Each structure stands twice: as C-alpha cells, then as structure tokens.
Amino acid sequence: MxxxxxxxxxxxxxxxxxxxxxxxxxxxxxxxxxxxSWWAELAARPRRDYVVAADAGVLQGYGGLDxxxxxxxxxxxxxxxxxxxxxxxxxxxxxxxGGHPVAAPST
Numbered sequence: 001m002x003x004x005x006x007x008x009x010x011x012x013x014x015x016x017x018x019x020x021x022x023x024x025x026x027x028x029x030x031x032x033x034x035x036x037s038w039w040a041e042l043a044a045r046p047r048r049d050y051v052v053a054a055d056a057g058v059l060q061g062y063g064g065l066d067x068x069x070x071x072x073x074x075x076x077x078x079x080x081x082x083x084x085x086x087x088x089x090x091x092x093x094x095x096x097x098g099g100h101p102v103a104a105p106s107t
Contacts, residue, residue: 007060012042012050019059020052027078041075048075 012020021035033041041048041064049072050064061079065072 007053009051009053012052012062012064014039014042016052016059017042020062023059023062023078023080027080033076052077053079091095 017038020038021033024038025065041050047067049067050062051061055063058079059080061077061078064075066075066088
C-alpha cells in the first residue's frame with residue numbers, strides 16, 4: 001500500500017505524544033489511550049513499535065505493533081478523518097511491521 005507522496009512515515013517520537021493522545025480521543029472517545037498510556041507504549045520499545053504518517057508536519061495517522069515473538073500483533077491503526085482513504089493507515093501498518101508477519105486482531 002502506498003501513501004501520498006507528500007506524506008512521510010516515521011517512527012513515533014516522544015514529542016508526538018500530546019498530539020497522538022488528542023487524535024486518539026477524537027477517534028476513540030469511549031476508550032482512548034491517555035498521554036500516559038502513550039508514554040508507556042513508547043517506553044516499551046523495541047517490543048512495541050509505533051509509526052506516524054505526517055503531512056507538512058501534521059500527524060495524519062498512526063499504527064502500532066507488539067513484536068512478542070515470531071508474529072507481531074496489531075495494537076492500533078488510526079487515521080484522522082480528513083486523511084481517510086489516502087493510504088496512510090495501510091502505510092502505517094505496513095511500515096511498523098519491519099518485515100515480520102502480522103496477526104490482525106479478530107473481530
């Protein structure tokens with residue numbers, strides 16, 4: 001899956017956490033991760049791996065995996081409403097896999 005050419009996929013940074021928590025609250029109002037939860041997730045690297053999609057410095061989405069063994073589990077993938085259908089979500093999930101097989105959560 002490709003993302004728009006102006007979108008940059010990169011590792012999540014500590015400086016992204018406030019924005020990630022705000023976007024999470026907008027997208028998942030009933031069970032959003034708080035900023036403290038994001039801190040704990042990033043502190044769990046390298047087992048936890050998070051990437052963000054940014055366009056002109058504005059976070060458009062994020063994805064995260066738990067690399068617990070032979071297979072990585074999807075922790076979260078989210079895209080801001082204005083950036084949906086742009087490929088950012090797929091880019092985040094593919095980029096964060098690091099080449100590991102990924103087990104998507106069952107619904």
